[in-house]
Each structure stands twice: as structure tokens, then as C-alpha cells.
Amino acid sequence: MISKRFTLSKRLLGVLMMAGGIGAFAAIIGIDIVDVGREGGIGPAQQIALGLALGLAVVGLTLIPLGDAPA
Amino acid sequence: MIQRDRLLPTLHRMLMVAALATLFAYLLIYVVYAGNLIAFPFDYDQGEGFELVDTILFSRGEFPYKDTNLYPFYSSNYPPLFHVIAAPFVWLFGPAYWYGRLLGFLGTLITTGAIGLAVYREGRRPAVALLAGLAFLASNTIYHIGPLFRQHMTMVMFETLAVVVLAHVSEIEDARRRRRTLLVGLALILAAGYTKQLAFATALAVFVFLFIRNPRRSIIWGAGFALVGIGIFLWMDFATGGQWWLQTISANVNEFIPAQTVGLYRLWFSLHGFLIVPALLMVGYELYFSRLSIYSLWLVAGIAVGVLSGKWGAGDSYFATSIAGLCLVSGIFLSRLLNGDLAFPPTNLYARLFVAPLRRGVPLARAFSLLLVPLLYIGYGRAVLHLPTEGVIFAPAADLLGVSANALNGFYDSAGRIAGGYADIGHLTKPSDVDAGWQIVERVREASGPVLSEEAAFTLLAGKEVITNPTQLLNLANNGQFDSSQLVEMIQSQAFGLVVLRAQFYPPDVLIAIAENYRQEEVIHMNGFDYLLLRPIP
Numbered sequence: 262m263i264s265k266r267f268t269l270s271k272r273l274l275g276v277l278m279m280a281g282g283i284g285a286f287a288a289i290i291g292i293d294i295v296d297v298g299r300e301g302g303i304g305p306a307q308q309i310a311l312g313l314a315l316g317l318a319v320v321g322l323t324l325i326p327l328g329d330a331p332a
Numbered sequence: 333m334i335q336r337d338r339l340l341p342t343l344h345r346m347l348m349v350a351a352l353a354t355l356f357a358y359l360l361i362y363v364v365y366a367g368n369l370i371a372f373p374f375d376y377d378q379g380e381g382f383e384l385v386d387t388i389l390f391s392r393g394e395f396p397y398k399d400t401n402l403y404p405f406y407s408s409n410y411p412p413l414f415h416v417i418a419a420p421f422v423w424l425f426g427p428a429y430w431y432g433r434l435l436g437f438l439g440t441l442i443t444t445g446a447i448g449l450a451v452y453r454e455g456r457r458p459a460v461a462l463l464a465g466l467a468f469l470a471s472n473t474i475y476h477i478g479p480l481f482r483q484h485m486t487m488v489m490f491e492t493l494a495v496v497v498l499a500h501v502s503e504i505e506d507a508r509r510r511r512r513t514l515l516v517g518l519a520l521i522l523a524a525g526y527t528k529q530l531a532f533a534t535a536l537a538v539f540v541f542l543f544i545r546n547p548r549r550s551i552i553w554g555a556g557f558a559l560v561g562i563g564i565f566l567w568m569d570f571a572t573g574g575q576w577w578l579q580t581i582s583a584n585v586n587e588f589i590p591a592q593t594v595g596l597y598r599l600w601f602s603l604h605g606f607l608i609v610p611a612l613l614m615v616g617y618e619l620y621f622s623r624l625s626i627y628s629l630w631l632v633a634g635i636a637v638g639v640l641s642g643k644w645g646a647g648d649s650y651f652a653t654s655i656a657g658l659c660l661v662s663g664i665f666l667s668r669l670l671n672g673d674l675a676f677p678p679t680n681l682y683a684r685l686f687v688a689p690l691r692r693g694v695p696l697a698r699a700f701s702l703l704l705v706p707l708l709y710i711g712y713g714r715a716v717l718h719l720p721t722e723g724v725i726f727a728p729a730a731d732l733l734g735v736s737a738n739a740l741n742g743f744y745d746s747a748g749r750i751a752g753g754y755a756d757i758g759h760l761t762k763p764s765d766v767d768a769g770w771q772i773v774e775r776v777r778e779a780s781g782p783v784l785s786e787e788a789a790f791t792l793l794a795g796k797e798v799i800t801n802p803t804q805l806l807n808l809a810n811n812g813q814f815d816s817s818q819l820v821e822m823i824q825s826q827a828f829g830l831v832v833l834r835a836q837f838y839p840p841d842v843l844i845a846i847a848e849n850y851r852q853e854e855v856i857h858m859n860g861f862d863y864l865l866l867r868p869i870p
Contacts, residue, residue: 262547262548263547263548263551264548265546265548265549266546267546267547267548268544268545268546269543269544269545269547274544274624305588305590306588306590309590309593309639313636320619323620324619324620326681326682327620327680327681327682330677330679330680331623332544332623332624
């Protein structure tokens with residue numbers, strides 16, 4: 262991955278996007294679990310962020326079948 | 333008589349001429365508007381005067397990031413580059429608005445040129461390249477903020493130049509040339525970031541692009557970029573005794589209004605939808621069938637950063653980067669559609685599943701694209717309709733188009749005034765506005781002692797000290813970082829000979845102190861707004 266000629270494939274990009282999306286989703290939910298003192302549950306800004314994280318993961322998933330084609 | 337096989341190309345040419353004429357008309361309106369604003373000697377948009385004050389301070393070699401708890405309670409919340417660029421004009425011409433507005437205007441023209449160049453480079457269609465560039469200036473948002481004394485459009489200019497410079501950097505085989513290109517491109521990103529903080533989204537898009545193409549290069553150059561960027565940041569923070577961090581970062585964490593974000597996204601789509609759809613199709617095409625370009629990633633980042641438009645004090649200007657991106661990416665898509673060179677590799681799973689069954693329709697689709705492309709630009713031209721509705725040229729034009737003023741001072745704007753955060757500007761100023769402005773300046777001159785004015789122009793032109801930057805005080809107060817006691821004490825002791833209010837953006841306790849110690853004695857109407865002149869209660 263750190264070679265001078267390496268470039269990301271669609272599959273690897275998909276995996277990274279999916280991991281990033283799932284990670285972000287978990288982190289956003291985690292805010293409420295860790296910061297239990299907060300009131301009002303998941304707010305509008307969090308809902309937008311959750312939607313974006315989920316979208317990133319889904320798009321990532323659809324890239325995985327494209328294999329080694331360069332991203 | 334036109335032969336059948338010549339009919340479509342002839343229709344295509346006629347429609348392209350109509351599309352070009354439509355977008356050129358917007359260019360003319362924009363030039364008239366810019367000329368009008370450049371000649372206007374007062375604040376047109378709220379806060380312009382404080383950008384001038386920042387420029388004056390930089391021209392004296394001073395930072396505008398000051399302790400707002402102390403007299404004159406002034407500070408800036410913007411990075412320095414735009415004001416530093418404008419500073420030599422202060423040396424030559426003294427304090428004035430025209431050069432800042434001229435710089436903003438020229439910045440939009442450079443952005444237009446860069447968009448056109450990029451579209452031409454990728455699609456070799458001069459007419460579409462021209463349309464793509466003009467579409468940027470025709471946007472309601474770009475039109476009304478372009479020629480202001482504000483740094484936003486200069487940031488967009490640097491962002492656009494950066495992505496255009498870096499677009500093919502990974503394909504440059506010659507190492508020295510590649511390094512030079514990277515250096516120029518990343519310097520432009522840094523310039524954008526030190527013009528306005530919002531450029532962080534473009535910086536992210538650029539590094540994601542570099543990472544996808546070559547992670548090693550991205551990491552090495554990213555480390556160097558971070559080193560320089562953070563180095564400048566730390567130096568400025570040190571040089572201002574921590575005020576740089578407080579004023580430009582901490583004070584910018586404002587209340588988020590989700591309804592404003594949603595309203596502005598809806599407005600953005602309703603105005604630019606004719607170009608957003610082809611631009612997103614291009615993003616989808618590159619994502620699944622080709623390679624992701626820097627332009628597509630930049631567009632996505634620009635759209636995403638629009639979420640921040642819901643912050644208090646933010647607005648439709650937060651979509652300017654995405655507008656540049658969508659004009660550019662849609663231009664490339666439409667050029668390539670006309671060229672018929674959107675390839676779908678037969679080995680690609682989705683090409684086999686979804687595109688191959690449609691192959692028989694390709695000739696029809698290509699013929700259809702000859703009409704579709706100009707019609708999209710004509711449709712866009714209709715969606716972004718805006719023009720003054722008064723005057724010898726514009727009044728008959730408005731009549732012909734069947735529109736009448738729906739905004740301040742004789743101006744029609746298809747954006748309406750429904751979304752919170754959409755700037756209530758775009759109209760032309762009149763000689764009576766200039767007269768009214770000088771009237772306020774005269775009142776400021778006559779007042780004994782310092783004057784507390786919500787806009788800087790009046791005190792600057794009266795030769796008095798500019799005291800406070802109201803919105804910045806409110807930003808700080810909302811974050812619990814403003815101690816108003818000294819300012820409130822001055823108001824209570826009636827230290828100010830005159831108070832000039834417009835939007836009343838001061839923190840609540842300051843407004844209460846003003847209300848208790850000053851009374852409104854005069855209202856002067858200027859530029860569609862009422863300026864309240866308050867004098868000490870005897």
C-alpha cells in the first residue's frame with residue numbers, strides 16, 4: 262500500500278468506506294451511550310450525521326463487487 | 333429546407349445559442365450589479381465594513397484578533413489572507429469599499445474561467461465550457477455575494493484553482509513537474525483555508541483524491557501540508573496571545589438550526605437542480621464505471637459542507653463551493669455525453685447488469701442529448717431568474733418576463749425570501765441611498781465623543797474610531813466568552829455621543845443597556861433598511 266505505484270481498487274475503497282461509515286455510525290450512537298447526562302436523545306444534527314454515515318457504508322458495500330478495477 | 337439528418341444538429345445549434353444568450357444576459361446583470369456596488373461607499377451587506385476594518389488593521393501591520401473585553405471591543409472571526417491581499421489598497425487609496433468588492437468580483441471571474449478551462453480540458457466542447465462557466469455567475473447565490481467586500485468568493489476561487497491544478501497530478505510522469513504541480517495545488521488549498529475556514533472540506537476532498545490515487549504520496553504530502561498549515565496557525569496564535577484561536581475557532585461554534593439547513597438545501601436544489609442531476613450522474617458514473625476524479629470528490633465535499641449552513645450567522649454562501657463544483661462536473665458530464673465517450677467496461681458487473689441491456693438505445697440517447705444539453709442550461713437559466721425590475725432596461729425586461737419585484741428595492745429573485753439564512757440582497761443601490769448614508773455620516777461627525785455604530789462605514793468615513801464588531805461579540809457571548817461589563821459600563825455612563833443600530837446584533841445585555849440609556853431620535857432609511865439613531869437620555 263505504500264509503494265510508489267499502488268492505487269486503491271474499487272473493492273478496497275468500498276471496504277474502507279463501509280468501515281468508515283459503520284465506525285462513524287457507531288461513534289455517533291456512542292456519544293449518547295458515553296455521555297449519559299445528555300438530554301433529548303438523538304438530535305437533528307446527529308440524525309443527519311447518522312444518515313450520512315449509513316449512506317457511506319451502503320455505497321461502500323456496492324463497490325466491493327467491482328473488484329480490482331482502479332478507484 | 334433543412335434535411336432530416338441535419339435537423340437535430342441545427343436545432344442543437346439554435347438551442348445552444350439560446351442557452352448562451354440566456355447565461356450571457358445574467359453576466360450583464362452581474363456586471364451592472366457589481367458596478368453599482370463598487371460605486372456604493374457604505375455597507376451593503378451586514379458586516380462588510382468590519383472586513384474593511386480588518387484590512388485597515390493588516391495594512392498597519394496589526395492583527396485584528398484582539399481582546400473584545402477591552403476598548404474598542406473589536407475583533408475579527410475570519411482568517412487573514414483576503415484582507416492581507418486588499419491591504420496595499422489601503423496604503424494607496426485609504427479606507428474604501430470599492431477595492432474589496434472589486435477583488436471579490438474579479439475572484440468570481442477567475443473562478444468562472446477556471447471552471448470553463450476544466451470543462452474544456454476534459455470535454456473539448458468550447459460552447460459547453462462557456463456555458464458551465466457562465467452558469468456559475470448566473471447562480472442567485474454567486475450573483476448576490478460575488479461583488480461584496482467579503483472573503484467567501486476569494487476562498488472559492490482558491491479552491492477551484494487548486495482542484496483544477498491538481499486534477500491530473502497523478503498522471504504526471506516527470507517527478508519534478510509532478511512535485512511542482514502538487515506544491516502549487518496545495519499552496520492554493522492553504523490559501524483557501526487562510527481565506528476562510530470553510531475550505532477544510534476542499535482540503536479533505538483533495539487528500540482523499542490523492543489517497544485513492546496513491547496513498548504514499550498522499551501521506552507524505554499530507555504530512556508536509558499539515559506541518560505548514562499548523563505551523564502558520566500556531567505562529568498566529570502565539571503572535572495574538574491566543575486570540576486567533578478564541579476569535580476564529582471557539583467563537584465560530586454557533587447554535588445549529590436544522591430547519592435553516594433543510595430550507596437552504598431545498599432552495600439550492602430548486603435553483604440548481606438542472607445541473608445538480610447531471611453532476612451527480614457524473615459522480616455515480618465515475619464511482620461505478622470509471623475512476624473518481626478530484627472534481628467529483630470536491631463536489632461531494634462541497635455538498636456535504638452545506639450542512640453547516642444551518643449555523644447561526646451562516647447562510648446560502650455555504651453552498652458556493654458546491655455551486656462551483658456542480659457547474660464544473662455537470663459541464664464535464666454534458667460535454668462527454670455529447671461526445672459519446674462515457675465508456676462502460678464490459679467486465680464491470682453493473683455495466684453488464686444495467687447498461688448492456690440498454691445498448692440498443694444508445695443512438696437514440698445520443699440524438700436526444702443534442703437537445704437535452706442546451707435545454708438543461710435554458711431550464712437552469714429559468715430556474716435562477718433574477719434581475720432588477722426598475723430602470724430603462726430592466727423595467728421593460730421584467731415586464732417582458734412577466735415578473736415584478738419580490739425583494740427589497742426593486743429586485744426579482746426566483747429564490748424568493750423563504751429560506752432562513754438566504755442573504756436579503758441583490759438589488760441595486762440608488763442615489764437616495766448614498767445621500768442617506770452621508771446623512772448618517774454627518775450625524776456621526778456631529779456627535780460628541782465616540783460613536784457606537786453597528787456598521788463600520790459611518791464611523792470610518794466620519795474619521796472616528798470603529799468600536800465593536802457586534803456579530804463577533806454576539807458569537808462570543810453565545811459561547812460564554814465575552815465579558816460585556818466594560819462596554820455596558822460605557823453605555824451606562826453615556827460615553828457614546830450617538831448609537832447607530834440596524835439589525836441589533838449586539839448581545840442582549842448590551843442591547844438592554846442601550847435601551848435603558850439611549851433613546852431613538854431619528855430613523856434614516858438606507859438601502860432598504862431602517863437605521864436607528866439613538867442619543868443619550870438626558
